[in-house]
Amino acid sequence: MLLFIPPESIESSSDIKHYVSTHSVKTKKESIKDERITDSRDALMLEACHDAAFICNTNGVIKSANNAATTMFGHQTNEMIGMDITSLYKRGDELIREAITNIETLKTGLCVSIEGIKKDREEFPTRTSIGLTQFEEGSLIIVFSGDLTVEKKQKDLIAQEKKNNENLLLSILPSSVAARLKRKENEISDSIDSCTCFFSDMVGFTAMSSNMSAPSLVKLLNSIVNELDDLTFHHKIEKIKTIGDAYFCVGGLQSGDVKHAERVVRFALDAIKSVKSVTNGGIQIRVGVNTGSIVAGIIGKSKYCYDCWGDTVNLASRMESTGIPGKVQMTRSTYERVYDVFKNIHERLDVEVKGKGSMITYILEPTFEELIVG
Structure with missing residues (x-):
């Protein structure tokens, strides 16, 4: 049924994305016999997402990757095919591998905050969702990674501004009084x-x-x-x-x-x-x-x-x-x-x-x- 949903609708709906990564999706029996249909299905699922998206086998070997993954991680698509998904993340052997193992055991999706690693070895923050999807031809691991660089910079800026405001408050008020003022005490x-x-x-x-x-x-x-x-x-x-x-x-x-x-x-x-x-x-x-x-x-x-x-x-x-x-x-x-x-x-x-x-x-x-x- 996902084949009939417009890509922009899949991207805009967190519920659909979560469904894709955590639920069993059955294809028609006839499509299993046609590899081209399977490839189209994979392509639709990946390219519909603006985040980096990967399809891996249960060992974590990448089978497919979308264009957003190429942009985010700096590798060409053909370079990523056959790579171990854990190699794209800092502490991937520990966190990503553990997530994949837990998914196979618990049959549920997981989300982790982890540093991604670009081709030039630059590290960047990601929020990565990992899910197990069941097809009639077998199980596949679906991985979505969102680049949090801009979000992190915004949070860091807000945190610094908050700290500056608190320091300014402490420069004119005793610390106990500043704390009460922050608690919105009126008098x-x-x-x-x-x-x-x-x-x-x-x-x-x-x-x-x-x-x-x-x-x-x-x-x-x-x-x-x-x-x-x-x-x-x-x-x-x-x-x-x-x-x-x-x-x-x-x-x-x-x-x-x-x-x-x-x-x-x-x-x-x-x-x-x-x-x-x-x-x-x-x-x-x-x-x-x-x-x-x-x-x-x-x-x-x-x-x-x-x-x-x-x-x-x-x-x-x-x-x-x-x-x-x-x-x-x-x-x-x-x-x-x-x-x-x-x-x-x-x-x-x-x-x-x-x-x-x-x-x-x-x-x-x-x-x-x-x-x-x-």
Whole structure:
């Protein structure tokens, strides 16, 4: 009956192709006696398919191949006749031979993803279907191979774009928040009982920038911020945002982090050294650090932003604005967590803090070794 179906219909119907490769097809008794009719049947089945198609005996020796197989594998038809089908595939002796054996045992079709091998030994991905077809003159193996090169390139491109998007998301959000955003959570907010906030500001930068060209200013800022971004990654703390020449980051956003204060202070010391290095000593930063509870979450719709709020954040900012260039000013809550780690900390009395009045703060002065550049 397949002889009366137009070739384009066979090609467009996956059901017919599957039937051909997995079901018994009986020919008329008269056709067995006429070899030319058998050849026509084989030719129709093969040329109706745009994929590479082969008819093999049960040992895997190729009896017939279509033009698509010639194009795909690079061999002429007469070269492929008599070849072992397994020689056209990488690991063919293992995968294709196993498939043929299973087909003869299970009497069912199989589909495998396998690398094809062209005549010039170039490898390419295929999806190959192998089926056993019963004719009155005996059993034959039918093999269809589709070239997946274009499909693989498209999938690889999509995968790379997805990875780039995920990396971009991770560059602006903590990993746990990015995961929740990918899960389509509508409102993302957390109350964090203990974390340490860092603020820095460049001393004299406004005056300096007034005498710089726009490209030079952006280049300098970018160099400084890139250095600080690298340091946040090194010290495992989260950058929140930059505001002009100010830098805001937080340690302790991940649950179970008990050393966030120590890591943020170490980051602060490295930040002072780094800015000095990038600007050849031309710019110093003031640093403020505070430890406490905050609320963190995502706000915005078209351009969402991850931010932190609360008295802990405000006081860390005040520690920076009342701080001393080239030194780290911290609150009592941070001091209590790091006094036994950093020995060169001293009290600073009567610091007027907006909204808090007079406070005692703590100043950490980098040692000579910590300030050495390079």
